[in-house]
Amino acid sequence: MALSADTPIQTGIETDVALAARGDASAFERLYRTHVARIHSLTRRMLSSDEADEVTQDIFVRTWQKLSQFRGDSAFTTWLHRLAVNVVIERRRTFAIQRERMAPDPAVLDSLPVAPPRADLTVDFEHAIGQLPPGAREVFLLHDVEGYKHREIAVMLGVATGTSKRQLHRARMLMRKHLNG
Amino acid sequence: MLAELVFSMTAMTTTDQTVQVAKGSKLDVNNFAGDVNVKVWDRDSVRVEVTHSDREAIDIKQDEQILRIRGRSLRGGPPRSLDYTITVPGWMAINVNGTYADVTLEGVGGDVAIETTRGDIKVRGGSGFISLKSVQGDISLEKAKGRVEVRAVNEGMHLVDINGDLSAETTNGSIILDRIDSGNVDLYTVNGNISYDGPIKDRGVYRLTTHNGMIAMPVAERVNATLTLRTYNGSIRSSFQLTPPSGDDAQKRNKRMTVTLGNGSAHVELESFGGAISLRRPGEPRPETEQRRRPRERVKVDMPDIDQIVEDALAGAFEYAPHPVPVPVPLPMPMPMPVPRPR
Amino acid sequence: MHEEWTDKLSDYLDDELSPRERQAVESHLRGCAECAAVLDDLTRVVERAQRLDRRPPRADLWDGIAARIETRGAAPRRVSFTLPQLAAAAVVLIAASAGIAWQFADRAASRSADIARSTEAQSRASSGYEAPAEREPSAERSNIDIAHVSFADAQYDAAVSDFEKALQNGRRRLDKTTIAIVEHNLQIIDQAIEQARQALETDPANDYLSGHLVDARRRKLDLLRRAAALTIESD
Structure with a gap:
């Protein structure tokens, strides 16, 4: 008999996942409330603030539809997160052409004047992430913010591990300039 | 019951009518106040027996596949208290609505839906969708199978020999279950105990929640379940050994723990804010149900003055509530609940 | 800035280098204040990224x-x-x-x-x-x-x-x-x-x-x- 100290969040989640898989909408609402901040932050950073709400909703709707396929061999949070990344990447691909057209030229970021130090550093840092070239931004967010490994990122994005590493380095070098601003 | 008093003052009639019903028909009874007793026989027909005054008529109408029974006052307003005895075929689905109606079903075999505001509900049998609702009144259900939903407010409930999905809720009362065979159980009370009796099935979901009361459940030795036990002011007890991993915080262990048994496929969530969570082996004594059998302090509620209501109705006062009930019913404060304290 | 070295710094930071490359980077860093400063910046970028807070959406979705x-x-x-x-x-x-x-x-x-x-x-x-x-x-x-x-x-x-x-x-x-x-x-x-x-x-x-x-x-x-x-x- 294995007895473990209660890890509150996980236990609640497991039960709610089981309930939600059986069609319990209020259990699913609890899952939503527990995870929405992380998922919304991911979509907001990977896409844009405008799209984040809609895509977050899509992600949870798809989660609900796919819950029956969740086998429980990974943690639900990991599974959900992976599903979210897939939805986001799919979305980025679908709208890639429009986005490339609208995206600022990477050179613009390099030429941005370094802002004087301010109190709300995080906002500027976040803003700077949004200004990264799309490929660098994806890898930076997935690796440094979300904690995926290059191997995983390579599979998700369909690129070589070396490409993932190069994009990450490029992103970090660009982000250096915003450490103090 | 009360109807007799009224009957003694007026001329009495007995309605005793038997109607043929097609297979698959459903019985629908609406009785404002009085008893509704339903029993079964071996014929495809329904017999309706009711004694009433000459001021009322009993309408028995059959359309499509529904047999509707209504009492009607010939002078307007709701009818007096009526006591029905209805005999139905075993396959018939039963639907009873009432306000001050006591409903007893014996041996029925189809869907059951009963809703009364203040009255007891006692059902033996039922198969399919079984829904029992009362605000004040004992609810008991025996030998039912299918999907069972029970809703009470100011009363406990006792469910025995249930086979199928089970959802039961009350606010002020205990939920006592005997011999349940279910893989989907959801029980909730605010002020009362929950005592479960039945196996934990693989991949089942069992959710037992109370705010103030004890939760007791049997856990067999070889079972595949993840038990999540949580309390705030209570404690977790078990008649068998739950070996904690070393270095675990003893204080916390006594309030919240997750235990994986076998492959952990069933989810069992037991939560009591203020009471104990008690695990036992099947067959071990259940002290919490003994408690229930002792006369417990109940919120004393008198039946309403039905005669008064009837007189109002006869006088054309259709809104019966404004009439003062002679003595305001004193309600005791809720059972004192422990004050929360930081852990 | 020595790009042939700085290009390796992210991999160094993420422990993605072979032992030999790693040793080479470390020995360069000991003698090059500029590259050491870049490494320091990159470390801070990663730390900052990991500290980014997760904010729920403004509207309830x-x-x-x-x-x-x-x-x-x-x-x-x-x-x-x-x-x-x-x-x-x-x-x-x-x-x-x-x-x-x-x-x-x-x-x-x-x-x-x-x-x-x-x-x-x-x-x-x-x-x-x-x-x-x-x-x-x-x-x-x-x-x-x-x-x-x-x-x-x-x-x-x-x-x-x-x-x-x-x-x-x-x-x-x-x-x-x-x-x-x-x-x-x-x-x-x-x-x-x-x-x-x-x-x-x-x-x-x-x-x-x-x-x-x-x-x-x-x-x-x-x-x-x-x-x-x-x-x-x-x-």
């Missing part, structure tokens, strides 16, 4: 999700029910006559809706009689408009207060004892809500307590709904 997952069956998003149908389905309601439109999805409601749906299908298939949700309304037909209520936000308080109003308006239709029972039980639930709230204040990270509070609040709404429905059924 749950309603939109609930709407889409509820349409999964045949049930449309906004439906009119009669009171008995609602009673049968245990969905929260308020009379349109009271000028309020609410809906709620809780575990009981969703479950009983499922039950009602599947039972409907079953009973149709097996015996052909009407499903419970379609039974003849025993009370006056009221069109009920349904919207969504979540248990964690201000909408909940609004729904409670609307039900309280509806109950207040209709209370003369209920006898005093029934009112007393309902009020007594609301008191019990309020006490439970208050205790859970106090406990949550001392232990805000306790997810059991927040779930417990939601359950108690749901129960209160359910009882208010039931009582408000009684005032209408007694017409």
Whole structure:
């Protein structure tokens, strides 16, 4: 008999996942409330603030539809997160052409004047992430913010591990300039 | 019951009518106040027996596949208290609505839906969708199978020999279950105990929640379940050994723990804010149900003055509530609940 | 800046280099303050990235999700029910006559809706009689408009207060004892809500307590709904 100290969040989640898989909408609402901040932050950073709400909703709707396929061999949070990344990447691909057209030229970021130090550093840092070239931004967010490994990122994005590493380095070098601003 | 008093003052009639019903028909009874007793026989027909005054008529109408029974006052307003005895075929689905109606079903075999505001509900049998609702009144259900939903407010409930999905809720009362065979159980009370009796099935979901009361459940030795036990002011007890991993915080262990048994496929969530969570082996004594059998302090509620209501109705006062009930019913404060304290 | 070295710094930081490359980078770093400074910056970028907070959306997105997952069956998003149908389905309601439109999805409601749906299908298939949700309304037909209520936000308080109003308006239709029972039980639930709230204040990270509070609040709404429905059924 294995007895473990209660890890509150996980236990609640497991039960709610089981309930939600059986069609319990209020259990699913609890899952939503527990995870929405992380998922919304991911979509907001990977896409844009405008799209984040809609895509977050899509992600949870798809989660609900796919819950029956969740086998429980990974943690639900990991599974959900992976599903979210897939939805986001799919979305980025679908709208890639429009986005490339609208995206600022990477050179613009390099030429941005370094802002004087301010109190709300995080906002500027976040803003700077949004200004990264799309490929660098994806890898930076997935690796440094979300904690995926290059191997995983390579599979998700369909690129070589070396490409993932190069994009990450490029992103970090660009982000250096915003450490103090 | 009360109807007799009224009957003694007026001329009495007995309605005793038997109607043929097609297979698959459903019985629908609406009785404002009085008893509704339903029993079964071996014929495809329904017999309706009711004694009433000459001021009322009993309408028995059959359309499509529904047999509707209504009492009607010939002078307007709701009818007096009526006591029905209805005999139905075993396959018939039963639907009873009432306000001050006591409903007893014996041996029925189809869907059951009963809703009364203040009255007891006692059902033996039922198969399919079984829904029992009362605000004040004992609810008991025996030998039912299918999907069972029970809703009470100011009363406990006792469910025995249930086979199928089970959802039961009350606010002020205990939920006592005997011999349940279910893989989907959801029980909730605010002020009362929950005592479960039945196996934990693989991949089942069992959710037992109370705010103030004890939760007791049997856990067999070889079972595949993840038990999540949580309390705030209570404690977790078990008649068998739950070996904690070393270095675990003893204080916390006594309030919240997750235990994986076998492959952990069933989810069992037991939560009591203020009471104990008690695990036992099947067959071990259940002290919490003994408690229930002792006369417990109940919120004393008198039946309403039905005669008064009837007189109002006869006088054309259709809104019966404004009439003062002679003595305001004193309600005791809720059972004192422990004050929360930081852990 | 020595790009042949700085290009390796991210991999160095992530421990992606072979032991030999690693040693080479380390020996260069010992002698090159510029590259060491870049490494220091990159380390800070990574730290900052890991510290980024997760913010929930400004607007509550749950309603939109609930709407889409509820349409999964045949049930449309906004439906009119009669009171008995609602009673049968245990969905929260308020009379349109009271000028309020609410809906709620809780575990009981969703479950009983499922039950009602599947039972409907079953009973149709097996015996052909009407499903419970379609039974003849025993009370006056009221069109009920349904919207969504979540248990964690201000909408909940609004729904409670609307039900309280509806109950207040209709209370003369209920006898005093029934009112007393309902009020007594609301008191019990309020006490439970208050205790859970106090406990949550001392232990805000306790997810059991927040779930417990939601359950108690749901129960209160359910009882208010039931009582408000009684005032209408007694017409």
